[in-house]
Amino acid sequence: MQKKRKKYKPWMKLDNAALIYPATMNRNWTALFRLSATLREPIDEDILEVAQKRTLRRLPWFSYKLKRGLFWFYLERSDEMPKIEQDVGNPCVRIRLKDSDGFCMRVRYYQNRIAVEFFHVLTDGTGGLVFLQTLVAEYLRLRYGADIPRGERVLDCAEPPRPEEAEDSFASNSGTITQTRSETKAFHVNGTDERGGFVHIVTGSMDAEAVRQKAREKGVTVTEYLTAVLILSVDAIQRKSTAHVHRLKPVKICVPINLRNVFPSKTLRNFANYVNPGIDPRLGVYTFDETLNIVHHFMAMEVTKKLLNVKITTNVRTEQNRLLRLMPLFIKNAAMKYVYSQVGDAISTTTLSNLGVAKLPEEMAQYVRRMDFILGPLADNRVCAAALTYNGRLRINFTRTIEEPLLEREFFTRLVKLGVHVKVESNQAE
Amino acid sequence: MSYCVNCGVELEKSEPRCPLCGTEVVNPSAPQEEKPVRPYPSHVEHLDRRLDRRYIASFISLLLLIPLFTVMLTNIMVSGKLTWSYYVIGGELVAFTVFLLPMIATNMIRLLYIVIDAAAVGVLLLLIRIMNQSDWSWLLLLGLPVTGFAALFAWFLSWMTSKKCRLPVLVRASLALAGIGLLIVCIEFFIGLYRHAIAWPSWSLYVLFPCLVLGSALLLLNRRARLKAEIRKRFYF
Numbered sequence: 001m002q003k004k005r006k007k008y009k010p011w012m013k014l015d016n017a018a019l020i021y022p023a024t025m026n027r028n029w030t031a032l033f034r035l036s037a038t039l040r041e042p043i044d045e046d047i048l049e050v051a052q053k054r055t056l057r058r059l060p061w062f063s064y065k066l067k068r069g070l071f072w073f074y075l076e077r078s079d080e081m082p083k084i085e086q087d088v089g090n091p092c093v094r095i096r097l098k099d100s101d102g103f104c105m106r107v108r109y110y111q112n113r114i115a116v117e118f119f120h121v122l123t124d125g126t127g128g129l130v131f132l133q134t135l136v137a138e139y140l141r142l143r144y145g146a147d148i149p150r151g152e153r154v155l156d157c158a159e160p161p162r163p164e165e166a167e168d169s170f171a172s173n174s175g176t177i178t179q180t181r182s183e184t185k186a187f188h189v190n191g192t193d194e195r196g197g198f199v200h201i202v203t204g205s206m207d208a209e210a211v212r213q214k215a216r217e218k219g220v221t222v223t224e225y226l227t228a229v230l231i232l233s234v235d236a237i238q239r240k241s242t243a244h245v246h247r248l249k250p251v252k253i254c255v256p257i258n259l260r261n262v263f264p265s266k267t268l269r270n271f272a273n274y275v276n277p278g279i280d281p282r283l284g285v286y287t288f289d290e291t292l293n294i295v296h297h298f299m300a301m302e303v304t305k306k307l308l309n310v311k312i313t314t315n316v317r318t319e320q321n322r323l324l325r326l327m328p329l330f331i332k333n334a335a336m337k338y339v340y341s342q343v344g345d346a347i348s349t350t351t352l353s354n355l356g357v358a359k360l361p362e363e364m365a366q367y368v369r370r371m372d373f374i375l376g377p378l379a380d381n382r383v384c385a386a387a388l389t390y391n392g393r394l395r396i397n398f399t400r401t402i403e404e405p406l407l408e409r410e411f412f413t414r415l416v417k418l419g420v421h422v423k424v425e426s427n428q429a430e
Numbered sequence: 431m432s433y434c435v436n437c438g439v440e441l442e443k444s445e446p447r448c449p450l451c452g453t454e455v456v457n458p459s460a461p462q463e464e465k466p467v468r469p470y471p472s473h474v475e476h477l478d479r480r481l482d483r484r485y486i487a488s489f490i491s492l493l494l495l496i497p498l499f500t501v502m503l504t505n506i507m508v509s510g511k512l513t514w515s516y517y518v519i520g521g522e523l524v525a526f527t528v529f530l531l532p533m534i535a536t537n538m539i540r541l542l543y544i545v546i547d548a549a550a551v552g553v554l555l556l557l558i559r560i561m562n563q564s565d566w567s568w569l570l571l572l573g574l575p576v577t578g579f580a581a582l583f584a585w586f587l588s589w590m591t592s593k594k595c596r597l598p599v600l601v602r603a604s605l606a607l608a609g610i611g612l613l614i615v616c617i618e619f620f621i622g623l624y625r626h627a628i629a630w631p632s633w634s635l636y637v638l639f640p641c642l643v644l645g646s647a648l649l650l651l652n653r654r655a656r657l658k659a660e661i662r663k664r665f666y667f
Contacts, residue, residue: 028477089474110471197477201470202449204439409437409450416438424434425442426449427470 008060008161011067012075016170016315017270018121022066022073023336024344024379028197030094032376033125033353033386035132036115038369043109044143049084051139052107056081058157059131059268061166062122065102071329075104075121082106087115089427090199092376092399095119107135112369114139117376120270125355125373125386126258127268130155132371133360140367148364162266169265174316175309181339183276183347187238187249189383191402199377200400202408203425208357208394210420218289220296223354226387226396227253227277228291229418233410234349235281245282252278254348255299258356259312262305273311275302276348288418345380350407354387365391377401383408432457444468487533494522516561520554540588548581571624579616583609600652604645611641 014022021031056063063082064075082103087110095117100106104119114136118128134155140146150156194200208222215225234251242248259271277298279286286294301307318324324332355373373388374397383406387396398408412422432441432455434448443466447454498518505515527550532543555573559566586609589595590602597605611634618634631638651657 086473087471089470089472091470093475093477111467196474198474200449203469405450412439412450413437421440423440423442424437424449425445425469427468428445428447428449429472430446430468 008077009166010077012061012064012166013168014073014075014121015168015267015269015271016312016319017124017272019072019319020336020340020344021120023333024340025094027096028094029377029379031120031379032092032095032117033120033128034092034115034117034372034374034376035125035128035388036113036372036374037132037136038113038371039136039140039367040112040369042112043114043139045084045109047142048107048109048114048139049081051135051142052084053081054138054157055131055135058134058155058159058161059165060161061269062105062131063103064122066097066104066119066121067102068329071325071327071332073121073329076102078102084109086110087113089429090197091115091201091374091427092117092199093197094376115372123268124258124270124272125256125353126260126272127270129153129355129358129373130268133358133364136368137364140364144367146363146367149361151361153359154361154364164266165268167265167267168269169259169263169267169271170312170316173259173263173265173309174313176313177310178314178317179310181314181343183252183343184250185346186252186276186278186349187234187281188349188381189234189237189402189407191382191404191406194401194403197401200398200405201374201427202398202400202405203372203395204398204408204412204415204422205393205395205425206415206420206422208389208392211394214418214420218292220292221299222394223255223352223387224292224295224299226354227255227352228288228295229414230350230352230385230407230411231277231279231291231295232286232288233407233414235279235286236410237406238281248281250278250280252276252348254351256351256353257303257308259308262303262308273308274348275299277302278349340379345378348381350381351375351378351384352387353385357389360390370395372397375399385411442469483533484536487530491526491530491534494526498522513561516557520557524550524554526550540592541585544581544585544588547584548577551577567624572620575620575623576617579613583613598652600648604648604652607641607645607648611638611645614638 025031060077061075063078063080065078067074067076080101082100082105085106085108087108091108095104095106097104104122106117108115108117114132116128116132116135118131122128123131130153133153134157137146137148137150137154138157141148148154211222211225215222218225220228230253231251234253238248238251254274254276256272256274259265259273260267263271265271275298277295279291279294324335327335353373353375358371360368369391370393371388371390372395373386375384375386377399378384382402383398383400385396385398387394389395396411398405398411400408412424415422432443433439434441434451434453434455436451436453437448439448439450441448441455445455501515501518502512505512524547527547531546532538552574555569555577559569559573587606590597590606595602614634614637615631618631619628622628651661
């Protein structure tokens with residue numbers, strides 16, 4: 001007889017990084033990101049639903065609902081399941097909690113593709129990728145009877161949930177020293193607003209090994225290489241639009257850092273931080289090598305256990321502030337909105353989130369043709385980019401809420417000039 | 431396999447034109463194949479439109495009718511005819527024209543807006559006169575002329591703040607100051623007219639002269655480029 005499963009926690013606090021997202025969301029914007037896997041055959045909705053159910057049993061807090069408390073938002077357990085949806089032409093459009101019944105993620109499918117869109121309160125890219133891989137593995141098991149070895153990246157749905165996977169690793173890794181969050185404001189790419197909230201997705205796919213070779217020639221990592229190209233692309237756009245040298249603003253790229261690589265943590269909730277490498281174009285025109293050098297050494301300096309610990313501590317201390325804790329939620333939200341407007345998107349030009357390489361077990365990889373990572377539109381920045389490598393292809397997805405594809409064009413043509421072969425795809429209307 | 435002639439990137443088969451620059455894909459040697467599957471479905475999720483101010487203003491206008499009718503009904507039930515509800519009618523008329531009308535009629539020219547506002551204030555004053563049963567001189571000699579001049583001044587200010595006005599900022603400030611001084615003098619004149627005691631302006635001069643002196647100082651300042659630069663330098667922050 002099957003043992004009755006013990007119910008998981010009835011409610012959860014938001015983790016430290018997640019606090020800002022419900023406070024800053026509004027009717028037309030939620031901080032989302034999307035991970036998708038494209039299989040070789042069309043998706044069966046019913047099987048996908050069963051796979052989702054089993055995956056949610058292993059990772060139960062993904063189906064928790066976001067609720068308002070008197071002082072904080074919290075996640076509440078629910079026994080319902082989010083509905084499987086048909087995909088749409090403009091992915092990552094805001095989740096309206098009223099429409100989604102409070103669920104903070106949605107599984108969508110189109111043709112051969114399974115996509116999961118996550119509200120950032122639940123998890124970050126790494127946690128999302130584990131969820132997607134487990135979901136796809138479960139789907140493949142049910143659909144084709146594939147026997148996929150389970151481990152840390154592809155979880156075994158027969159096991160009970162592990163508490164360490166749902167811990168707030170920020171709290172356990174904070175120290176004592178804090179620093180200010182304020183930074184100089186950065187240049188923003190502007191353009192004509194897309195009416196009705198259409199989100200443009202332009203995907204550039206390239207040979208991962210070729211890019212890695214290019215980066216290795218310069219002695220930098222792939223993320224640093226792409227960041228430098230992106231910085232120079234933005235710089236070119238800014239120089240075209242601004243005549244006065246004095247009016248040029250710093251170009252800074254927000255690069256998320258996976259803290260699991262730096263701190264010991266098994267959490268599958270948010271555990272990432274950001275660094276903002278960039279240049280000040282007022283000082284003159286930067287060459288590619290100079291920019292690479294700046295980005296490389298900036299990352300070496302900032303992405304260290306000590307400095308990241310200071311950043312984590314700053315955020316955790318704010319959360320622990322008694323005055324802030326006692327403020328009613330609606331005042332807290334207003335305060336957090338203000339802080340976000342000052343030190344959120346304002347201090348970076350755009351985001352380049354590189355999730356690295358998705359490695360699947362051989363038994364699973366034969367069914368999965370491609371994987372994508374898309375960031376939802378940011379609050380104030382109109383263009384952002386996300387990268388994921390799978391099966392030897394590095395795919396960079398640009399998300400844009402303005403009409404003009406300025407940054408993508410500059411970025412991809414620059415890569416072509418650097419000798420990288422780029423293949424482009426998009427969700428543009430026919 | 432098609433490349434964009436403009437960007438140099440290879441295009442996925444499903445792309446009808448380059449997503450980066452919009453150049454159409456024309457590949458004469460490519461055989462006609464069946465339409466490739468697009469990477470995303472054509473169905474698009476739409477966002478809510480921004481708050482429709484016009485709709486809300488119309489809605490509030492309708493809501494304003496509720497207190498209006500309630501007051502009129504009560505008034506008729508108590509007094510048998512309309513008496514004190516005239517105040518409410520006039521007050522709501524002014525509130526509507528000043529606050530709600532610009533939200534409903536968004537493209538109205540400013541002059542028309544000011545004329546309508548002035549007319550509404552005039553109607554309110556007229557209703558007050560009917561209520562007070564006082565003589566006409568108060569309305570004709572004081573109320574309406576002051577409203578008219580205030581409207582004229584409002585139009586003058588609105589013209590100066592519009593984009594069409596090419597005058598330097600200092601000249602505009604100087605003219606505005608002169609306008610304030612003259613408006614005060616006019617008000618004193620009409621008060622005198624109402625009291626049948628037209629006299630040489632007295633207290634309004636205390637306003638007029640500082641305004642004129644300050645205004646001419648600004649005009650002089652405007653002519654002195656070097657002085658302007660000097661001030662800008664000293665007050666630089």
